[in-house]
Amino acid sequence: MAGFKRKEGREMVEMNTSSLPDLIFTILFFFMMVTTMREVTLKVKFVVPQGTELTKLEKKSAVSFIYVGPPTDQLRAQMGSGTRIQLNDRYAEPREVMDFVASERKGMVNEGDQVISIKADQHTHMGYITDIKEVLRKSWALKINYSASRRN
């Protein structure tokens, strides 16, 4: 049978990939819109408590975070395992919260909207939290938010 003779010189048709970059760019822009930049490297580890009466933090630009918990595993050798307070990129004392609040407030459009979110490990002793709250009161940062995850 000589019915199918292979034609000579016929090349495979290449797929047109010229729209691929556009596609990827679209995904890229989507991610840039829905995500926020991670601003600080965490130096404490924490598991937030669970609750049911939670609200979402809106207006991300008006929110400042205070992290409370024991140092991360890498830092434990130097810093021990006691509870630490982290402001921006470093460990701090409760009294330094006042300066932190003031500096965070500087860039804000509406200072009254400022919210301080306390991300504290669930096994932290209340003493640390109370100290922070006292300083926050003194610096007139009265809207606070205890960071938590939803309990099912």
Next chain:
Amino acid sequence: MAKKKKKMPGLNTSSTADISFMLLIFFLVTTSMDTDMGLSRRLPNPPDPDQEDAQVDIKSRNIMYVRLNSAGQLWIKDETFNDYVDISILRQRAKDFIKNEQNFSKWPEKHVKVIDHMGRCFVTDKHVISVQTARDTPYFAYFQVQNELVAAYSELRDEISKEKFGRLYESLDEDLKAAVRQYYPQNISEAEPKKYGVAQ
């Protein structure tokens, strides 16, 4: 001799996809998508240094003490009750206390108050729930107490909203919400932590 006009070669764009992929991966790594949730509270105004320590006298029937010791155990005290309890009953007890449906003489006093959109109401807005913690109370115990108290208030507000306006509190307009907040104001006071059993 003039050459035959050459065709302009197209720019090779096959690597654009790789470049944008790298950008994409960079953004995936450096960003976080978690939505932050939490329990929103408002701290009281700072104490006025010029003012003397004006201890407001509150009738003892109006106060419910909620204390947490260093082991995270919960203790409730009002005029009718004084014992350690489990966290699971706090919500109902707080609701009964705040509401005082029967106008019971050992629970918060009720008085007539005229509220916009609601008219004359019989409210217990002088009640106070006092939350006290020790310095070494675990944070999650305190958080659960706050959570239960907020839940008690929001359930009460939902009840009154349904009764007066036929809708849940969250779906009300801002001025109706304000009226409901006047009916059930959140009076949670947090005293300085006590140092139970700790040498001063």
